[in-house]
Amino acid sequence: MANSKYEYVKRFEVEDEVMYPNIIVVQIAGRNFHRFSEEHGFEKPNDEKALNLMNASATKVLENFSDVVFGYGFSDEYSFVLKKETTFYQRRASKILSIIVSFFTSAYATKWKEFFPLKELNLSPSFRSRIICCASMEVLQAYLAWRQSECHLNNQYNTCLWKLIFSGTSEKEAKEILKGTQKQEKNELLFRQFGINYKDLPQILRQGSCAVKIKVEDIVKYRENGAPVKRPRKKAVIVHSENIATKGFWNNYSCLTEELGSLGEGINKIKPEFLRSFKFQSKLMLSTWIVIRVDGCHFHRFCEDNGFQKPNDEQALKLMNSCAISLVEMCKDIIFAYGVSDEFSFVLKKDSLLYQRHSSEIISAIVSLFSSMYVMKWKEFFPENDFKEPPYFDGRSVCYPSSKILRDYLAWRQVDCHINNQYNTCFWMLVKSGKSRTEAQSCLKGTQAQEKNELLAQFGIDYDALPIMFRMGSSVFRDKEELSGTDIGRDKVVVEHCNIIEESFWKEHPRILGEEAEEKHVIPLL
Template sequence: MANSKYEYVKSFENEDEVMYPNLIVVRIDGRNFARFSEVNEFEKPNDERALKLMNCCATSVLEKYPDIILAYGFSDEYSFIFKKETKFYHRRASKILSLVVSFFTSLYVTKWRELFPHKDMKSVPSFKSRIICCPSSDVLQAYLAWRQRECHSKNQYNTCFWMLIKSGKSEKEAHEILKGTQKQEKNEILFRQFGINYKNLPSMYRQGSCALKTEVDETAEIRDNEVPVNRPRKKVKIFQSENIASRSFWNDYHYLCKELGGFETNVNNIKQEYVKLFQSENKLLPFTWIVVRIDGSHFHRFSEVEGFEKPNDEQALKLMNSCAVSVLEEFNDIVFAYGVSDEYSFVFKRNSQLYQRRASEIVSAVVSFYSSTYVIKWKEFFPRKELKYPPNFDGRAVCYPSYEIIRDYLAWRQVDCHINNQYNTCFWMLVKSGKSTKEAQSLLKGTQTQEKNQMLSQLFGIDYNTLPIIFRNGSSVFWDKVLSLSLSNDYSCRINEMMVTDNGVVAKSQKKVVVEHPNIIADDFWEAHPLILQVTSHRYALEHMKEGSTIINTTSVLAYITSPPSWLEYISTKGAIVSFTRALGLHLIDKKIRVNGVAPGPIWTPLQAATLNDEDIATFGARVPMDRAGEPYEVAPSYVFLASDQDSSYFTGQVLHPNGKQF
């Protein structure tokens, strides 16, 4: 990694090692798979080919990663269990979960045709993944029992539900019929109404599927007149078992006992605290910019196998960019992305509540969707080249707390782009001129920017500054407004929702994801696109504010009290304004500029009457202890007070609360 003054941003990365002797389980689940299965017309309640596709992908995952000993899956989920002594990627959770879900997703797309030869994939499949830490083999046993019981209960319910639907019931009626029913009652519904004995259904539906490595003897290649030699080799097989958490099943496979530990008893009841452990996840810090950075795994080898041009393959870079565009279109909370070579950084807005800010879900969803899109879009950029191997990416999420630091992070990545691209350009020109890779490395060792530029110019006639800007600057992907034109009968032009007459042409401003190659280290780009990181009103106002000026932000009492989930986005934004007010107040003390806020309760204005329904109008302010909403004249003094450089000269980073004792 290249060195620069921005290197300090690496200190925000957290170590997420899964400590030994915890057993590592990576569980992947289909993301929006109800919709995916509907669009792709999967059979209900079970599509045998879709389940076999999942099993086929799981088999390939076990074949690729020797440290995965066992996998169990049903429906759109799979759990992969690593051997106890694994050192896979130093047991780093984000690395492990992202690699597994990325490879699984790439396989799902590449193997689709094997199971669905006459059906085109109609939407992009993606998965979420997470790490479950099992402190002992007993906990692992409970986890497997829990998942297999979920398989049974969900399959039994879904079988009843879809049989009722096929018999003419509406979804609402089917849910109502099944509400509160127990196992035996569902069996009776199936048998009496549809003549189905649940136990006779395919075991893959009822029990799920195991993928296990077993030792088999294979005959080694022999020469003429030599005796054949049998050599043991591990081979993955898929099978079903009535109880994968039973002591007898486990003991039948000594390999499992050796690598994961034995089961001493059978599981009768799963402890509730175990289930809570299986469901717990770490959340990222609130009101910080989340950056999900993905990197190609073993992409040197991948680019060699696929025959990419050196030092840069423009089509490969454009494929990466196209995938990034799709990611921004899929995840609305991503406001900016920067990519170079085989990496991409996706910046989420500060108040994002995607997946309740659960790190593993955010990382895995982005990595999985990107991997899937990469395979799907391959033919667009390499129409004459077959993809020889599924691409694989790893990812991590890092939180950056301030505007300056997120800017420095992005600058760090572009500095790396400059340094690495210049080195690689020199290196590959030397190799193409006849030097060995070792000789090229030796010639470049210790050289500075100017020396590399001279080498390119004098030896190869290349002016580095004239190389394609996509190579030198990397790629920035973001939402921007573009102008679209169309004819209109009213001979008017709409620009940013304003109507202007203009020779019968309508111009409409629309948001679109764009790819550009700007300098994101300097301020010019950010000043031209102030809405990307959305801290701009204060930043630009500061250029014109004098000593003794004051900034007053408006937040809300809802930033401090419990409110309905439907208000989540509004509450998060108002909470962010409170934190921003405090931080900015401290930041501007030396400039003698005060920053404060007002957090009003419900205030009655003409806007309320125009936008609320009769019921909401009648109850507006009912939760306030003073039993009424406030009036604008009752809030105004708070702003007047904070604006006064005499009355509030000792106030900064503080919030006033005119809310009728609601807080």
């Protein structure tokens, strides 16, 4: 980060490290998936294509992140277990949960057409995520047994419910029939009324799915005598088991015992309230401005892979802006967003009660939606290109107690925008002129702003004449749209490239931080 007088705002960031020896589990679950399922015509009670899409996204997570060694999923939920001694992003909860949910969401949206080639993705799929801290292997074992038990109970209930509805019973009547019934009674209902033996239903529905890594050997080349040269690697696969929380299942996969350890022989009856106590959750302080900063992960590589122009790709920046606009339109609690390069900061109103101010819920919802939008909007800005690997982002939340400190945070990001853009413009002009990247870095080491401007002048570039979006970044907010022939206006989300450090911007737009409302409710001194 560039040095500036505004850097003090970094002190408001709070560390959220998950302490060793806790085993980290990232649990993700669909947001508004009832509506999503209805919109896309998923079969009831289960759509196997949708479940296989979830599994394909999960295996992609295991293949992309070596620290994720196991996954278990059913319906619209997946739990990912990280290896016991992981230092993945130094065990910071917000980083881990946001990266996993972002990558999973991008993979889900990217792979949609593989499983639903005739259906358009009309709504943005999004997921929420949270961290579960398992203090021991016994707790992890109990957690996995609990989730598989939930899979069975939910599937059995939903199978009965929808069979009754399909037979002509109303949904209300069907729920009344099933109220208070036990497992055996549901099995008898399915068999007697519909000729269904519950145990004959597909394993993926009754048992859920496990994503595990197995060791395989790939042929990388052949010797002159025709003998293959093999290279070992770990491959993610989907398996099904009646009981995943047993020693017998666990010992079948060396990756699990090597990276996590062994399970016990068995566990007693699970109490969900006990397991819920291991959720890693924190509430953000009331009456503070919440900022969620979304930042691209490994975007240097992503830019290289997709041939982005250097030092700035205008279409890529417009894609980021379009995603931010959609988020501001969808979430009324977001009152301002500022973006530069591969990052965007979203400001939530001071009195926001979004997700009861649970940090993990807010971070994961915004990061997941942003990732989903990025994938879905890609073709609008790059119609001739397909990205090679799913883009993904990390997120963090920070609370700022006053409007002044919030504005200093935004000023810090805009100062960074200018300094980084000026440096990158110089750097890439030097590289394009024939210098190596190391030589370009040496040329720029220790140079001041004026010296960089003089260097650019040698290439015939007036820095102040470069596109304002590159120099100022992008501000996204709601503004009044005046309708012709009437004094009544309506809110419209706009993008402006302007100086948000100066007082003038905030005076022109007092509604953003509610300063207009505060002025109207000033209590006069007696």
